[in-house]
Amino acid sequence: MGDTRAASGTGQGPGLPPVITCREPGSFARGVMAERHPALIEQVREAFPYGPQQLRALDALLHEIAHGVVEPLGHGSPDRDLWLEWGREHIGRPWFDAPFLWAESYFYRRLLDAVGYFGEGPWQGIDPFAPFKRAELSGDTVEEELRALDDLAVVTAAERASALLDASLWGNRADLGFRGPAGAGEPASGTASGLVADDRAVLWGILPPGARGTVAVIADNTGRELIPDLVLVDHLLLHGHADRVVLHVKPGPYFVSDAMTADVVDCVRRLGQAPGEAGVIGGRIREAMGAGRLDLRAHAFFCAPFPYERMPDDLRAELGSGSLTILKGDLNYRRLVGDRLWPGTTSFADLTAYFPGPVAALRTLKSDVVVGLDPGVLEGLERSGRAWRTSGTHALVQVRP
Numbered sequence: 106m107g108d109t110r111a112a113s114g115t116g117q118g119p120g121l122p123p124v125i126t127c128r129e130p131g132s133f134a135r136g137v138m139a140e141r142h143p144a145l146i147e148q149v150r151e152a153f154p155y156g157p158q159q160l161r162a163l164d165a166l167l168h169e170i171a172h173g174v175v176e177p178l179g180h181g182s183p184d185r186d187l188w189l190e191w192g193r194e195h196i197g198r199p200w201f202d203a204p205f206l207w208a209e210s211y212f213y214r215r216l217l218d219a220v221g222y223f224g225e226g227p228w229q230g231i232d233p234f235a236p237f238k239r240a241e242l243s244g245d246t247v248e249e250e251l252r253a254l255d256d257l258a259v260v261t262a263a264e265r266a267s268a269l270l271d272a273s274l275w276g277n278r279a280d281l282g283f284r285g286p287a288g289a290g291e292p293a294s295g296t297a298s299g300l301v302a303d304d305r306a307v308l309w310g311i312l313p314p315g316a317r318g319t320v321a322v323i324a325d326n327t328g329r330e331l332i333p334d335l336v337l338v339d340h341l342l343l344h345g346h347a348d349r350v351v352l353h354v355k356p357g358p359y360f361v362s363d364a365m366t367a368d369v370v371d372c373v374r375r376l377g378q379a380p381g382e383a384g385v386i387g388g389r390i391r392e393a394m395g396a397g398r399l400d401l402r403a404h405a406f407f408c409a410p411f412p413y414e415r416m417p418d419d420l421r422a423e424l425g426s427g428s429l430t431i432l433k434g435d436l437n438y439r440r441l442v443g444d445r446l447w448p449g450t451t452s453f454a455d456l457t458a459y460f461p462g463p464v465a466a467l468r469t470l471k472s473d474v475v476v477g478l479d480p481g482v483l484e485g486l487e488r489s490g491r492a493w494r495t496s497g498t499h500a501l502v503q504v505r506p
């Protein structure tokens with residue numbers, strides 16, 4: 106293990122590449138903070154008939170990001186002190202100077218504050234992203250994707266396993282917060298399949314049929330991502346790759362489309378109400394939940410602005426006791442390896458050696474961070490001149506046994 110260990114913290118360190126901030130003009134992170142977040146505030150503002158208090162707070166947040174400094178949470182917020190501590194170095198300074206990971210996380214927390222999600226009152230517990238999530242779940246694309254499951258009922262278990270892994274992996278592309286200018290539609294370049302790394306053989310080696318351990322799945326987005334995740338989980342249980350799966354979701358709304366318990370409920374219901382194979386899978390998932398073979402967890406750490414290296418002991422013990430942890434999505438990847446400008450060939454195994462037990466990342470590339478690439482692959486991607494790191498056109502399966 107080289108000195109890349111302990112590298113994924115939010116601070117700077119000797120010999121470590123820089124932590125990503127939003128300071129750099131033209132950078133992806135700056136675009137998220139300067140364009141996507143303001144656009145999201147507008148979308149949320151339009152989606153709900155909020156009262157003057159919420160509208161004022163949303164406008165103030167918009168103004169603060171562009172022209173002010175990071176303000177603390179409101180006095181009534183239950184976690185105000187916690188965020189004062191977590192934001193000691195950033196509160197009172199421009200948003201663009203803070204580490205990208207911290208700033209994005211805090212932005213979502215402030216958005217919830219603005220709309221009264223945690224406050225006493227009529228807007229308490231109203232997910233500001235629910236209308237977007239609902240629209241996706243009832244849309245034609247989900248309908249078609251559910252129907253396509255019928256075709257998989259007739260293939261071999263190994264073919265089905267691989268197809269379901271792909272569906273779960275590329276489902277990560279369908280992120281409601283992901284609206285890059287070079288986004289959907291741009292063909293993959295630099296590699297034939299769009300996969301920049303593919304350790305799936307290692308993954309199935311850890312989870313052969315009949316392995317019967319506990320697998321943790323750290324979920325990312327709901328809807329078009331969570332449905333294939335649940336279908337993959339069903340496959341793992343059905344074919345004995347695991348005898349128990351723990352699905353970790355967010356304890357509250359986060360990064361627009363991140364799944365929380367209410368979203369799992371909606372997705373399981375959507376599956377269960379579908380005709381054909383999807384409905385059968387939905388029924389099995391419900392049964393597995395009832396029998397405790399599919400468990401839900403919503404640990405507070407999943408909404409904390411830190412890399413996984415700082416995970417608390419209870420979570421570390423839980424993840425360490427299973428046969429594999431599967432992390433879904435871009436943000437989980439950033440938190441796994443550290444949100445830094447790593448050279449693309451940095452060892453994935455070294456950076457994740459701290460993780461308690463075998464770990465797999467299934468992620469489409471939607472931010473600057475990437476490690477563990479073969480030098481030839483990296484060179485080809487760089488030569489393509491495309492925004493391959495951030496446009497969601499490429500994906501990876503990386504596993505550290």
Ligand SMILES: O=P(O)(O)OC[C@H]1O[C@](O)(CO)[C@@H](O)[C@@H]1O
Nearest residue numbers: 137280282434435436437471472
């Ligand atoms: O849903 P995912 O795959 O975690 O992607 C979230 C990604 O989207 C962004 O928030 C940008 O919109 C990235 O910063 C983040 O890593």
